Amino acid sequence: MQLEQLIRAELAKPEKDILLMTHIVLGYPSLEVNREVIRQMVENGVELIEMQIPFSEPMADGPTIVRANQEALEAGTTVKECLAFAEEMCREHATSFLFMTYYNILYKYGVEAFFKKAKDVGIKGFIIPDLPPEEGEEFWRMAAQYDIAPILIYAPTSTEDRMRKLAASAKGFIYCVARKGVTGTHTDFDSSFNEYMARCRKNTTLPLAVGFGISCRDDITFLTGKADIGVIGTATINLVDQKGPEAVGPFIAGLR
């Protein structure tokens, strides 16, 4: 099934008001720990997981994820290992897996070869924060050919025109960045947020995910009814750093 249908099917279940997407940096602190963290996420009902393939220049990320990228690379994590790990995860778990990374990783691997591999492995979507629809012509062709959803990003700075243009290139869902800035800092939701979400809804028919600074049950409760998917990123990285992978299960279970 395509990513959007999978999301709609989950949302149709009466007990599900909002879905959860979590984020991990592959190779940080190790693939072994990633494996355990993902198991706990899946067991506690996470519907989507974005696996970030580390890159040396993570321009759109905040300090925690920057450090995780750097340490994963220093530990020797390769793109090949990430792909093999993704294959294992997609085989083991029924959850929808996505790749998040920067365009150079695909470009260097060969854009078509990367799509082909990701399709074989069972990846459902790509989040590439430095690839707007105006660039990487081959990427957009391959996304259609291999039927992997290109997830595009809405920001509070996006005009309605821009939102419509992005929606025309996006599939699966739209990732709405809750505020300006990079990943990691907590977001204080104010009244302008509702108005922003209304603008997002008005300009796409795709499901909406909200991320950046979502870290606790209160945040998820707040998003319920407004967004279709809440994205937990830096919060679980901090949690694993401080309390180890076994803390992830209870944390996820307590979010909704």
Add this chain to the structure above:
Amino acid sequence: MQKPGYYGQWGGAFIPEVLFETFQELNAAFTAAKADPSFWQEYVDLMATYSCRATPLTHAANLSKHFGGAQIFIKREDLNHTGAHKANNVMGQGLLVKKMGKKRVIAETGAGQHGVATATMAAKFGLECTIYMGEEDVMRQRPNVFWMEKLGATVVPVTSGSKTLKDAINEAFRDWVTRMDDTHYVMGTVCGPHPFPEMVAWFQSIIGKEAHKQILKQFGSLPARVYACVGGGSNAMGIFQGFLDHPQVELIGVEAGGHGIDSGQHAARLASKDASAGVAQGYHTMFLQNSDGQMMDTHSVAAGLDYVGVSPILTDLWDQGRVRFEAATDKEVMAALELTMKREGIIPALESSHAFVQAYKEAGDMKKDEALIINMSGRGDKDIFTIAHAFNDPSWKAFIIKKGAEYAA
């Protein structure tokens, strides 16, 4: 038709979505400025009264005689206010910032020259200013850190990645995506997403415009060759633009050969075989990266050349065979620096000294009735610690030890 912001297959604008409107605004402001002759006039007037434009073209008679070949001319960007060509770009972007009504500027810096120029512009125009600088560069260009702070800027040492120029660029972008409403990012070189390469090249073209006129007046004909060091490529693009339309003028870009082209410890993107095409820091060019697309650690004695990427405009000119690329090692740079000081009483920056190295290698083989121009992108004062260290200068060392003891007391 060529896509805007592309030079052959190189360039583009690979930007996070949150900056889309900011780039729209910047593109509009830049396009309007470029189309308005009074903007360029305002820029030239500012550079004439606040900086030292036109900078002279100096005939290096002693060195010409020493090598016994081409007549050597030096374009003196060191005499620009703040001591390098960086001021050209910064004052130009400063005028644009005023038109856009922004209150704050940020910049990356490697050698600290671009940081000092930006801090200077911010002081003059009444803007808030934050400079990002790799921790390694903060250490090796300490005098410039001091001046930036004294000029009122906040200097943020960057500790991620290789702690050099590319990491400072990443950090500046992270600031910008948080505060784009009131902030302009003054990119320091002809790299990054469109319109930066075009914009910085436009402001720096003032070097080539002057040099073209000056060489005709002083020498009577065009030079046979023009040399410039290449970090991101802004001083090179600046002077090359004065001669691009004259195929008889050979253009030579000199990159950082570090410990040698075969050592793996250099920053030679186009002069070595180690770089490959990639997309990073918002643009498509040749990067020093591994087979996974991870950027490599580069090395150069010159902080301003110690960078993984290179201007998409230069990569295209290299593709077309219009610009030849060479590399100069750290060691060769010290020798050329010493010779230039002793023979001409001129102290080039470590970056600029790379261009001198290649010119010196070739001058003797050229004819006496030919001229070559070296673009001296900046003065060497900022490098006093590095140069003194490299020369292992005993009296300087004794002075530092004494000063250290004085401060420790």
